[in-house]
Amino acid sequence: MTTPATASAPAPSASPRIAEVSRHTAETKITVRVNLDGIGQAKLATGIGFFDHMLDQIARHGLIDLDILAEGDLHIDGHHTVEDVGITLGQAVAQAVGDKKGLRRYGHAYVPLDEALSRVVVDFSGRPGLQMHVPFKSGMIGSFDSQLAYEFFQGFVNHAFVTLHIDNLRGDNAHHQAETVFKAFARALRMALEIDPRAAGVIPSTKGSL
Numbered sequence: 001m002t003t004p005a006t007a008s009a010p011a012p013s014a015s016p017r018i019a020e021v022s023r024h025t026a027e028t029k030i031t032v033r034v035n036l037d038g039i040g041q042a043k044l045a046t047g048i049g050f051f052d053h054m055l056d057q058i059a060r061h062g063l064i065d066l067d068i069l070a071e072g073d074l075h076i077d078g079h080h081t082v083e084d085v086g087i088t089l090g091q092a093v094a095q096a097v098g099d100k101k102g103l104r105r106y107g108h109a110y111v112p113l114d115e116a117l118s119r120v121v122v123d124f125s126g127r128p129g130l131q132m133h134v135p136f137k138s139g140m141i142g143s144f145d146s147q148l149a150y151e152f153f154q155g156f157v158n159h160a161f162v163t164l165h166i167d168n169l170r171g172d173n174a175h176h177q178a179e180t181v182f183k184a185f186a187r188a189l190r191m192a193l194e195i196d197p198r199a200a201g202v203i204p205s206t207k208g209s210l
Helices: 049-062 079-097 148-160 174-193
Strands: 018-024 028-035 042-045 065-072 106-113 116-123 129-133 163-170
Touching (some): 018 079, 028 079, 049 065, 049 079, 049 148, 106 174, 148 163, 148 174
Parallel strands (some): 042 065
Antiparallel strands (some): 018 028, 028 065, 106 116, 116 163
């Protein structure tokens, strides 16, 4: 007589990688909520249309659910809003990542858009560092000052504690240049943030900490 197999208890689910961070200063009021294991949904309101479009690329191509509500001193310019969104997003990602056990840690991506091509490489190293080389062909993209892309990424790396290399390899249209940068950033994040089933519970560093 065959004894029916006893069903084993399901394995406990991993802790959700979700975080919400608010940052209020005399210049901006920002709330960011991230789900690193999302499906790419986004609710964005920064008051800068092109910037919302770029943040949507991070959510969509990074498969990160992303809610960002920002009120800033746009009567001056977009600098404080863009920089502080980068800071707050970096804080939220760092919080959601947690102890980095099982994390792939490194991510890279090349993304084209018509004549433009960009490469982004990211390392969740625990050390902030940015190398960004993007010769924008125009100072303004809609109401977005292209110089502020650097301020966004600098704020992000300083508070997510990542090393980030961004290179626009070619491009004649500033909109295309920016879009390839943000899409490649999203794809690199998606790779780096994946949990490697072969390295479950292991910190991806010979130092044993990141």
